[in-house]
Amino acid sequence: MDDNLFFAILTIVAGLIVAGIARIIVRWLEKYAETTETKWDDIIVAAIGTPVQVGIVAISVYIALKSFDIVPAQYAWLLSGKVLNSIYILIATWIASSLLHDIVRIYGHALAEKTQGDTDDRIVDLLELAVRYVVWFAGIMLIFVNLEINITPFLAGAGIAGLAFALAAQDLISNFFGGAIITVDKTFKVGDRIEVDSYYGDVTVIGTRSTRIRTIDGKIVTIPNNKITSGSVVNYSEPDPKIRYTLPITVAYGSDVVRVKKVIFDVVHDAIQNTDYFASDPAPTVFFREFGDSSLKFVIYVWAKAYNIPDEVKDAINVRIASRFAAEGIEIPFPQLEVRMKK
Numbered sequence: 001m002d003d004n005l006f007f008a009i010l011t012i013v014a015g016l017i018v019a020g021i022a023r024i025i026v027r028w029l030e031k032y033a034e035t036t037e038t039k040w041d042d043i044i045v046a047a048i049g050t051p052v053q054v055g056i057v058a059i060s061v062y063i064a065l066k067s068f069d070i071v072p073a074q075y076a077w078l079l080s081g082k083v084l085n086s087i088y089i090l091i092a093t094w095i096a097s098s099l100l101h102d103i104v105r106i107y108g109h110a111l112a113e114k115t116q117g118d119t120d121d122r123i124v125d126l127l128e129l130a131v132r133y134v135v136w137f138a139g140i141m142l143i144f145v146n147l148e149i150n151i152t153p154f155l156a157g158a159g160i161a162g163l164a165f166a167l168a169a170q171d172l173i174s175n176f177f178g179g180a181i182i183t184v185d186k187t188f189k190v191g192d193r194i195e196v197d198s199y200y201g202d203v204t205v206i207g208t209r210s211t212r213i214r215t216i217d218g219k220i221v222t223i224p225n226n227k228i229t230s231g232s233v234v235n236y237s238e239p240d241p242k243i244r245y246t247l248p249i250t251v252a253y254g255s256d257v258v259r260v261k262k263v264i265f266d267v268v269h270d271a272i273q274n275t276d277y278f279a280s281d282p283a284p285t286v287f288f289r290e291f292g293d294s295s296l297k298f299v300i301y302v303w304a305k306a307y308n309i310p311d312e313v314k315d316a317i318n319v320r321i322a323s324r325f326a327a328e329g330i331e332i333p334f335p336q337l338e339v340r341m342k343k
Helices: 003-034 040-067 073-079 081-112 119-146 152-168 170-185 225-229 257-274 310-328
Strands: 193-196 199-206 210-215 220-224 233-235 243-251 285-291 296-304
Touching: 003 040, 040 081, 081 119, 199 220, 210 225, 220 225, 243 310, 257 285, 257 296, 257 310, 296 310
Parallel strands: none
Antiparallel strands: 193 199, 193 233, 199 210, 210 220, 243 296, 285 296
């Protein structure tokens, strides 16, 4: 065997041995890092461990090829300093990508867990992916510059691709930031009862693209986040689940208005005291609103303890109104049509 080839192989084997020793040291450092409270040592060891081992082997191969003259003349460019610098850039890019990815993954999710909803977690997932692509793209561009390859076409292509992606995904991006705005602005949260456009129900999911609400009749409605942030939202759960209900009451002409108001007040106070639906503060109010076409019109304003019991509130009042009006002889009018015929 040629002496140069023998020493080249010996150099590569030595590199493999050093890489193996480095692997043993890295494993020891990983176990030691697990015993410490901080996560920084875990992140650093994980980032440099494998790239350093691969770098040791790559550099030993480069040294073997360059020092012992075993490379054919047509491949002599492989031994230039630019190739060695490219190896350094590649290893550094690998380490930076792993380091930044783990920082975002560990500390980003730790912060996201302190907030409600899953929007923050989705943002962190997106950042994890973006960090890897951005760092590797920058590293590859540096390698091209080192090798004196014109990167203008690559940058122009990346710009065009980015523009095309932005145009194609503008709704997705708009909805994504809409979800972030909902989370940051705290417009509503999961479990709140809201009204958006003509939809009324409870929020079940706040996603990166859309928000889902369960309507009163059990249907799931998916609404794009950008529609929510660009429109009006009524939140019945904030700042207080208490809500005021308006109940119209009509009685026949000829009824004693003062007496009717007293009876209605008695009915409302009875409902407040003997059911669990009503709040006593603010106090209920009753108004004689107007003279209608065929009836005297009153209105009751009463506060319920929660926004999700409208039928219970109306039933508690209306049942008592019907019973008390019948006992007091107060007539509740109904539509009538009088027909007169001429002879």
